[in-house]
Amino acid sequence: MDIGVHASTMGIGADIAMPVGNFVRVRTGFTYMPQFEMKSNFRVEMNNSVGADRERRMKDLMRNFTGQSMQDNVDMLMTPTWTNFKFLVDVRPFRQNKHWSVTAGFYAGPSRIGKANPNPNRREYV
DSSP states (O other), X not given: OEEEEEEETTEEXXXXXXXXSSSEEEEEEEEXXXXXXXXXXXXXXXXXXTOHHHHXXXXXXXXXXXXXXXXXXXXXXXXXXXXXXXXXXXXXXXXXXXXXXXXXXXEEOOSOOEEEEEOTTXXXXX
């Protein structure tokens, strides 16, 4: 049986691998991404069917109505929230070569991998 820990761009985690016969190995593991915030900036674009003139008029209307101008970019705080579980089966078809294998299995995790929140330091309307 092999037990391992890892740290990578996918997060930190632990794995267990166990041979099942001479040519098959089963692996399972769990990966967790620590919580941190990362600043990001996204461009705001209108639908192409709106047209530049109509977009300008919409921005003017918003400025006249609220006293604030619409920005072309949005500042966001990104927070990763993913965890993954994996179950893999390695088949080693060549007896003399233990480094070559064919792997099948699955990874399971949430469909949402992060959160994006408006940057509280920015006060403009978007």
